[in-house]
Amino acid sequence: PLAVNDPYSLYQFTCNTRAGQEHQFTAREFEEFRNDNPAFSAVVGLDGLFTRAGGHMLLGNLATGNYFSFLGVNAALGRTLLPADSAIPESSPVMVLSYTAWKEKFGADPAIVGRKVVIRGHPLEVVGVARPGFTGLSEIPLDFWAPITMAPLLKVSGSFLSSQAAGRI
16 A cells, blocks of 8 residues: 555546547646546646756656645655645746655755755755655655646656646546
8 A cells, every 4th residue: 555645545547549548638637627526535636757867867746736735745854745836837846855865866965955956957946855655656666746837847748738748647
């Protein structure tokens, strides 16, 4: 089980084309899904990002601001992402590091909160470090999380806010 509140109540939704190929939700489809499904207490959106920063390869997720609060995951240092962080496109250049990445890739620097890490030419302020043991929802442990609304700046191709692509729900 995942190290989150009530892991057995989580569902992952994907969208497939008629040809059976996986298709990412557009921002509009995501909003419709979130607003039109009262059976779910909350819906979070995710989009993967693999990058290089500070001499290290980093695997992360761009996530909606309710990601950490929905999962019941708090911060070991600083804070986690907040709904306001993903409210306006490109307005919150912030990130949360995993505890493991903070220790192994950033030297467990206790002054990491407030420091900027450049991702694909864009400085993101580290606002927190996730609690020990939390590595995300994927099978591969993640190094960081940033607001999904930063995707147009951080993704090489199709972003969550484009008409063609979006994050996973």
